[in-house]
Amino acid sequence: MRNLPVLFACAAFIASPVFAWDAFGHRAITRVGIERFKEKVADSDAAWIAETDWSIRIADLATMPDRWRNIKNPFLAHINNPDHYLDVEDLTDLGLTLQTIEPLRHEFAVQLRLAREAHPGAGRQPNPRFDAAKTDAYPGFLPQAICENYAKLQSNFKTLRTLEKINDPARHNEIEAVRMAIAVSMGALSHFVGDCAQPLHTTRHHHGWVGDNPNAYTTKKEIHAQIDADTLTKHKLNEASIRAELKASPPKINTPDPVNPWPAVILQIERSHAQVEPLYKLEQNGDLWRAPGAEFITDRLADGASFLAELYVAAWQSAAPSDDDVAIFIKYDGFVAPSPITEPATR
Template sequence: MKRLAAVLTALTLGTAVLATPVAVSAWGNSGHRMIGMAAVRALPADLPGFLRSPSAAADVGELSREPDRWKGAGQPHDRERDTAHFVDMDDSGHVLAATGPSIDALPPLKSDYDAALIAAGESVNDAGYLPYAIMDGYQQLVRDFAHWRVLNAMGARETDPGRRAWYQVDRARREALILRDMGVLSHYVGDGSQPLHTSIHYNGWGRFPNPEGFTDSRQTHSSFEGAFVFRAVRFDAVEAAMPAPQLDGFDLRTRVSAYLRATLAEVVPFYRLEKAGGFAEADPRGTVYATARLAAGAAELRDLTVLAWRASGEVSVGWPAVKVSEVEAGTVDPWLSMIGED
């Protein structure tokens, strides 16, 4: 892990990551780190400076591991959270089976999704609810950014010393929350870029028609995101492979569904590559594949962060609610809405 530590140190010091191989552990740890770090380093200049700092990249990278580190807390905690990491779709994009909800027409609420699965005779716990975890994380980030905008504007403009000090301290708290919440979103977005987190064929092809003779090994999932990624993927290659931003025509449910469907489309190519030996020792075909999957996750996190920032300027926060745009324009005093009237 010394080389990965060197990458984190370089980020903290603001130096460039050099084009040398970076050893990583499993997708569950260093793969998630790379997604969070790469996304933050790719944020545009119009986002807040604290979020574009080297230390923020390192923090989001570490916090991207958080939902895995929650595991083992006991019940009901684990049952409610463990199924957020995946959504098991059949080859056509329906959850679990053709009678399950389609990824292209997800119900508005997770409770409606659960009800649809039960009505189809399927198990909610077997299905997973990754799309809702991603949507929830995005919406939380919008709220975080909206509060930060108000606190930032008033910390600079407020003339009362006591109020100004409170705004500035609360902004610092909000910045810590933003990094944490972005890390959590990073984790689920990263899970969504791993094809085996989107498929009923999540650990070998399984008991389904298998005309191409794909592997049934139950080690398929872990060996790919673990040992292979450990020895094959480089952080600088992930950054270089990130696709260009896609920010136009945004609709959250449509965007998340399209993202997960695109990952689902990689399941058969994954198994074909596995059958051809592409994940053998140092095979460049597998390296390219794994790098592209991590890069897709990093790019999606980058884009969702930018979109959340843009949306945050158009909402209201506090109680009584105040419009963020009016606070930033200086036409509204948000003090009571922020501090609370009671």
């Protein structure tokens, strides 16, 4: 408790947030991901997701994890900020790889601590003055964030499908409540999948090239904002652009295991990280603002939307409740049909 005043006094020095795509880009990835989900899932119980009002809500909720950075609160920044990235090069410095990191968040944190003890001085060295949220010691938790939000969506889908199977009109408020929970889960999952598709969220070179730079790539911080927003505006990219790219050149996405999406998520991060240097080359020769740049950014957006749809499909198809699941739900739900609210009598 003694450290809390110091913690909040330092909150003003929390590092500036790192965004991937702007809100427009995240919404576009979400809307296209929902469309592809609808194409792959014919279940009538899922049809509401693609209805205009719901898809707009879900797309807007996909911007929420970035909005959580609108206050400089170390408690929120500590748990939220590292979920948006994974700096792969920092793993190498600690003797780790994408294939060897622990899938579970707290196991990964322990693994990182042990790796730092085994490699003194390796990786980023936190500056306490500018690290009030205590996040600089971590390379990021992006794959964990994707898998955790996938599991939340899977759970919410199962609750909805259980309620639909019970088929009790008196439970309509429960159904509406879980639909709202699903919208939140779909939006959050979309956000982090979208972050994964932005190569600069997989590298320490997220705001310009750092360290050894034999190819003289730009070191300007502006490159991140250029990718997130400026290129989308310059090339007039939108949902239609993503749809056209998916139709013309569907990305070869690894289908996630519904029970364990981790391997597919790691492959997605590998795919994105492989585009870091090609992205810097586009910026260096000016092609980022010409046709090759438009193709590159559209491909990344389409890749994100396609993988998102696969995760949505896997979560839905693996969430069908058994009869035992339904019985257990009814037993422990403690549902009592709500009584109508009556107005107090007036004199």
